[in-house]
Amino acid sequence: MRFIIPADHPSLPGHFPGRPIVPGVVLLDRVIEAIESDCGPLPPLRLPQVKFLKPLLPGQSASVELSGEAPRWRFRVLCGPEVLASGEIVAEAQATA
Template sequence: MTIEVGPRRIAAGHPALAGHFPGDPLVPGVLILEEVFAAVVTSFGPGQLIAVHWVKFLAPLRPDQDFRVAVTSMGGGRIGFVCRSDGGVLAQGQLQLADEAVPT
């Protein structure tokens, strides 16, 4: 089952954006992953993240840019995700939760 969450947005004033990068600001990958995990919790309920199996960052995310997160329970606590904006796929990957994720 795939659930799409969004729109999401990282505000230009977020403290993690300071210095990342002046004149050409980019949202750090760790903030994107934080939003992915928030989408997992919203979609499947609380769980303990125990691994990031793999992630590919395919396009830059800019501050104040809307994006959506699609999360898919793959069984055994494994969660697939894809982050998209109007410009296409931003990031994709797979996470591992300690317990089986069950859609709510």
């Protein structure tokens, strides 16, 4: 999944004034969107491992790569060949009544 965070995204003014970078939580939101586009709505999630390696700037094109299958996925967020973030997302088991 490819995406671009526009310069007018509401999270950018405070992150950081004068040199905005896309917050990690926005990148993670795109990772979850990529998983949900394949699997549908997800139950509560855990993120046992996440590493942010390089910043994404507003207007840059990035992509999400996924591997694995429910309930555990590994992900990488890339800007061209550079890895910006990587980690693991685990869907919690749904409680039954």
